[in-house]
Amino acid sequence: MERLLHVVQELSATRDLTDVMDIVRHSVRDLTGSDGATFVLRENNFCYYAEEDAISPLWKGGRFPMESCISGWVMMNQKPAVIEDIFADSRIPIDVYKKTFVKSLAMVPIKTNDPIGAIGCYWSENHSATPEQIKVLQVLADTAAIAIDNSHYQSVIAIKARQLEEAMDGTMLAIANIVEHKDLYTSGHQRRVAMISMAVAEEMGWSPDRCETVFRAGIVHDIGKIGIPSELLSKPAKLTPFEFALVKTHPEAGYKILKDIPFFLPTAQIVLQHHERFNGSGYPYGLGRDKILPEAQVVGVADVFESMISHRPYRPALGMEAAMDELLMNRGILYNPDIVDAVVNLVKDKGYRVPE
Ligand SMILES: [Fe+2]
Incomplete structure (x- = not known):
């Protein structure tokens, strides 16, 4: 028995x-x-x-x-x-x-x-x-x-879950494309930020699920720019304080677009916080240190890094060296030191290069 x-x-x-x-x-x-x-x-x-x-x-x-x-x-x-x-x-x-x-x-x-x-x-x-x-x-x-x-x-549940996830990822890409169509300079930026964010998250030893969440957030992190006039996004000169204030609304606008889809809520929160900075000097809320989601800190650092190594309407690409200098100079100030270290490890020790 x-x-x-x-x-x-x-x-x-x-x-x-x-x-x-x-x-x-x-x-x-x-x-x-x-x-x-x-x-x-x-x-x-x-x-x-x-x-x-x-x-x-x-x-x-x-x-x-x-x-x-x-x-x-x-x-x-x-x-x-x-x-x-x-x-x-x-x-x-x-x-x-x-x-x-x-x-x-x-x-x-x-x-x-x-x-x-x-x-x-x-x-x-x-x-x-x-x-x-x-x-x-x-x-x-x-x-x-x-x-x-x-x-x-x-196995039926696993197949259905996979299909649902693929449908959601497709939706996410469609959303990302909307803003990239509007602003040529954002085109490819979100995808590259997503890839850098994921590489950094992996370097930090995060779980595959967490790395995937970071990737998804990267893909749509600037979706809130959809509400900002194209002329402003591609203005070949420095923005006026008023214009800059308008651009600064994009994290909240992005959050509002994504927050009502339950599957996207974690993504929405990361999008909301991707311009917050380690010392509390970022926007929209001026959150600092552990008040900022670690995922948002990773996307934030990847965003700065990618922006510096790419061309912008108002300046040419600054290059990898300058991007690394910026991160190291503001290590522990604007950027979480662990995340900066992960980027340095990736680029300097492991020869990581940002995909085209
Ligand atoms: Fe942004």
């Missing part, structure tokens, strides 16, 4: 068909005291002998028509078969059994309504399976059925 409970527990925790078969295959023999066990799966009108564990080979890998094997009979009749003498039973295809050690067998369907397979056990001496042995087999089959269903739903 203890062993059976253990097997049932193991099966309940399994999310994979191969593991289900493995557990059943290894437990049927010692739980029933039989000389062999098979795990059969229904494949349309065929019985596929997927796994076995026996004193000598049975039919592993074989496929037999439903009408001509006992597992097919069990599935079609939705009930167990107990056969003490296989040579005296018309349901048995004797030719297939002659080459094996089998003299007696018991087999139960996996799922009684619309069976998806069967579990069998075999004896080398004539033996009539006891009601207890049949019960044990049926418990294993029922638990295997639940585990197989679980593994199926698990």
